[in-house]
Amino acid sequence: MKSAVEIAKDVQSGATTASAELAKAYDAIRARNEELNVFLHLDVEGAEKIAADVDARVARGENVGPLAGVPIAIKDNLCQIGIPTTCSSKILDGWKPPYNATVIDRLVAAGAVPVGKTNLDEFAMGSSTENSAFGPTRNPLDPSRVPGGSSGGSAAAVAADMTPLSLGSDTGGSIRQPAALCGLVGMKPTYGLVSRYGLIAFASSLDQIGPFSKTVLDSAVLLETIAGYDPMDSTSLNEPAPSLSAHVNDGVAGKRIGLVKELYEGADESVVASVMAACEALKAAGATIVELSIPELQLGLSAYYLIAPAEASSNLARFDGVRFGLRVDADDVTAMMEATRTAGFGAEVKRRIMLGTYALSAGYFDAYYGQALKVRTLLINAFKKAYEQADLLIGATTPSVAFKFGEKTDNPMTMYLNDVFTIPTNLAGDPALSVPFGTGEENLPIGIQLLGPGRSEAQLFAAARALESADGR
Amino acid sequence: MSSPLSREDVAHVARLARLTLTEDELALFTDQLGGILEHANDMSSLDLSDLAPTAHPFGLINVFRDDVVKPSLDRDGVLNEAPDAREGRFAVPRILGEAP
Numbered sequence: 001m002k003s004a005v006e007i008a009k010d011v012q013s014g015a016t017t018a019s020a021e022l023a024k025a026y027d028a029i030r031a032r033n034e035e036l037n038v039f040l041h042l043d044v045e046g047a048e049k050i051a052a053d054v055d056a057r058v059a060r061g062e063n064v065g066p067l068a069g070v071p072i073a074i075k076d077n078l079c080q081i082g083i084p085t086t087c088s089s090k091i092l093d094g095w096k097p098p099y100n101a102t103v104i105d106r107l108v109a110a111g112a113v114p115v116g117k118t119n120l121d122e123f124a125m126g127s128s129t130e131n132s133a134f135g136p137t138r139n140p141l142d143p144s145r146v147p148g149g150s151s152g153g154s155a156a157a158v159a160a161d162m163t164p165l166s167l168g169s170d171t172g173g174s175i176r177q178p179a180a181l182c183g184l185v186g187m188k189p190t191y192g193l194v195s196r197y198g199l200i201a202f203a204s205s206l207d208q209i210g211p212f213s214k215t216v217l218d219s220a221v222l223l224e225t226i227a228g229y230d231p232m233d234s235t236s237l238n239e240p241a242p243s244l245s246a247h248v249n250d251g252v253a254g255k256r257i258g259l260v261k262e263l264y265e266g267a268d269e270s271v272v273a274s275v276m277a278a279c280e281a282l283k284a285a286g287a288t289i290v291e292l293s294i295p296e297l298q299l300g301l302s303a304y305y306l307i308a309p310a311e312a313s314s315n316l317a318r319f320d321g322v323r324f325g326l327r328v329d330a331d332d333v334t335a336m337m338e339a340t341r342t343a344g345f346g347a348e349v350k351r352r353i354m355l356g357t358y359a360l361s362a363g364y365f366d367a368y369y370g371q372a373l374k375v376r377t378l379l380i381n382a383f384k385k386a387y388e389q390a391d392l393l394i395g396a397t398t399p400s401v402a403f404k405f406g407e408k409t410d411n412p413m414t415m416y417l418n419d420v421f422t423i424p425t426n427l428a429g430d431p432a433l434s435v436p437f438g439t440g441e442e443n444l445p446i447g448i449q450l451l452g453p454g455r456s457e458a459q460l461f462a463a464a465r466a467l468e469s470a471d472g473r
Numbered sequence: 474m475s476s477p478l479s480r481e482d483v484a485h486v487a488r489l490a491r492l493t494l495t496e497d498e499l500a501l502f503t504d505q506l507g508g509i510l511e512h513a514n515d516m517s518s519l520d521l522s523d524l525a526p527t528a529h530p531f532g533l534i535n536v537f538r539d540d541v542v543k544p545s546l547d548r549d550g551v552l553n554e555a556p557d558a559r560e561g562r563f564a565v566p567r568i569l570g571e572a573p
Contacts, residue, residue: 098550191530205529234536235529302513313490320491322563327556333565334491342493350492355506357490358478367517368510373526375516380527412505413512429530454531 004070004164004218008111011058011069018054018069018113022047025071025115028162036138038156040076041084042116047071050113057111066221066245068111073157073166076117077124078209079198080104087200088132089122091344095325101198102233103167103209103226110225115163118153122346123316124174124202126150127418130409131348139182141444145402148178151212155182158212165222166212171203172304173397173422175210176434180397180447183436185219185464186212188422190454191429192237194223195230203311204235206304206426215473216435216465220244223457247458252466253286255459256390262297263395263421263449270440271396278437278448279394281470282463290390296375296382300424303375305416306359307427310369312349313356319344351412376427383428387453392463396421397434397447421449431457435464437471477510478503 002010010016026044033039054069074080077087079097086092107114121131129137129152139147140160147156151168155178158166168175170188179186187210194209201207211222221244228241257279264275279289321327321340328339345353359368386393398418408415425432431454434447448467452460483503487494494502552558557565 095554098546098554192533231538235533237531299516299519302516305509306513321556322565323551323555325554325556329566331566333568336566338491338493341491345492347498350494350498351502351505353490353492354483354486354502355509358482358486358506361486361489368513370526371516371519371521372513373528374521374524375519376527377524378519378521380530411508413508416509427530 001161001164003215004067004213005221007070007164008066008068011054011111012064014058018051019048021069022051022071022113022115025163028160029115032140032160032162035143036140036156036160037135038118038137038153038160038162039073039116040086040088040119040134040153043080043083043114046083047113047115050108054111054113065110067107067225070112070165071115071163072107072112073116073118073154073163074104074114075120075151075154075166075168077120077169077200078103078167079200080114080117083117085117085200087123088120088134089344089346089349090133090326091319091340092325097198099198102195102230104198106226112165112225118157118166120153121150122349123200123312124150124169124171125312125348125352127173127177127415128408129153130405131346133346136405139402141183142402142442145404146181148181148402150174152178154212155179155184155186158182158184158214164213165218167209167226168212169199169207169209170426171206171308172426173419175212176397176422176432176447176449177419179212179434180436180445181402183445184212184214185216185433185435186210187219187223187433187457187460188425188431189223189227189457190237190431192235193227193457195233195236197230197232201315203308204315205311206308216461216468217245217248219433220248220461242455242458244458244461248461248465250458250462251285252282252463255287255392255463256290257282257287257463258290258292258386258390258393260297260386260393260395261291261293262295263393267396267399268401268440270438271398271400271446274438274440274446275394275396275448278467281467282394285466285470292386292389292393294382294386296378297424299375300379300427301416301420303372303379303427304423305355306368306372307376309352309356310359311356313353313360316349316353348412379424380428383430383453391452392456392459393451395449395451397449401440401442401444401446425451430454431460433460433464435467437467477507
């Protein structure tokens with residue numbers, strides 16, 4: 001399959017058309033969507049109009065943009081006008097957003113063609129898509145295994161060659177983990193680089209929208225397209241958007257890369273071996289590897305599983321049967337709200353709302369939520385210290401390759417431990433990406449995680465490209 | 474090991490969160506939430522009294538904008554997506570009743 005950059009070039013030159021590329025995408029989707037459960041909704045008519053518009057602009061001799069005619073899949077927690085947006089929850093049943101997320105407007109302005117909405121763990125809470133109210137997504141590389149989560153549908157869309165690009169959101173690893181499990185490049189940008197306007201909030205101080213793709217260059221081009229200040233999101237960074245794709249081939253010569261013990265210890269043998277092989281490849285490309293230990297990272301999981309549910313319990317209070325989607329009728333308004341929430345939310349969402357409500361409740365606030373916010377400071381300080389000794393950090397994205405359905409659903413802690421390597425960067429607000437490097441059990445892909453200080457996306461892409469090219473891609 | 478929270482705590486939190494739990498869910502959540510809170514014990518034993526809490530990774534505070542009147546979302550478009558709307562407003566079942 002052609003990369004996004006190649007498609008855009010061919011559409012702009014007239015070698016192909018946006019409409020033809022879109023038709024190919026829908027053929028690929030129809031061939032496997034029933035088996036894999038990737039898309040919850042396809043917007044065929046809307047996408048055909050956008051593609052026809054791209055073709056008309058090309059015909060008029062206009063320069064359409066860096067993603068001219070590139071089909072893209074959208075995680076179903078991003079709002080698109082008039083298209084059902086469910087967060088894979090029954091509570092949003094039938095709701096259609098009256099506005100576009102900023103990222104949708106920016107994609108269309110750059111010539112991209114959104115084809116439909118992809119499955120996720122309900123409200124992005126999970127690591128396998130097994131928490132979707134509409135059934136799990138299957139990993140295209142091995143349908144008996146999970147694609148990861150929460151952005152499992154968006155990862156599967158690219159892995160199954162349905163679309164060359166997709167958007168996900170990452171609160172504790174929800175882009176990087178499925179990217180690793182599906183053999184893709186997935187990036188969680190610096191907090192505030194991409195506007196969250198129109199992303200249905202899970203944990204507002206951690207959520208970031210980011211790209212999935214097969215190649216590092218495609219990832220950089222997509223992030224460049226969606227990044228930049230947006231007055232509609234008061235947490236978006238008010239500074240010029242960085243140039244990323246121009247730096248993809250900058251290399252790693254002279255860079256110090258910190259190999260962090262806490263970011264691979266405890267992972268499967270094949271995963272650890274891939275991390276070591278990646279270090280060797282970076283060394284061969286001119287980087288220096290510095291062995292580091294950041295023991296504070298081990299506190300990340302505990303802090304995250306108090307902070308994220310606390311914010312979620314507040315954010316999800318808006319789903320009360322009044323303004324959106326589902327309402328279960330009852331005699332008075334309080335009973336209606338309780339009946340609606342009880343029927344509309346799934347088990348994991350209820351569990352996290354309960355946990356967050358408890359952590360914020362009188363008598364426990366200081367011991368749990370307050371303490372977690374201080375651990376967040378501790379982590380930020382520890383990362384700062386590490387970045388005095390290294391330009392970037394390296395570790396594993398996940399402890400194992402893609403696991404089987406039902407393997408981690410009995411005990412929530414078992415599933416949460418899957419995010420142990422990805423969570424710390426969200427707490428720090430820093431960027432990190434996963435790039436495929438090496439394989440494990442059953443020839444399944446392994447993801448290498450590269451982490452950097454805030455605004456280091458260009459350096460991260462350059463290091464990821466160095467690994468990609470060492471792998472002969 | 475005794476659970477850090479009781480069945481009564483869980484029932485109380487469910488009321489605060491406006492969720493109705495069955496007896497089975499109550500038992501399961503007491504057990505599962507207890508397990509998660511126990512994992513958080515690695516944090517609670519630390520003395521972090523000299524650290525300030527972080528709510529935003531880059532310490533962003535007080536973002537202001539000019540108070541300019543701009544068009545907002547179309548009212549009917551928003552109300553059309555609500556479960557019930559009347560006379561240009563969201564409609565809900567009765568609010569005033571007997572005191573709880």
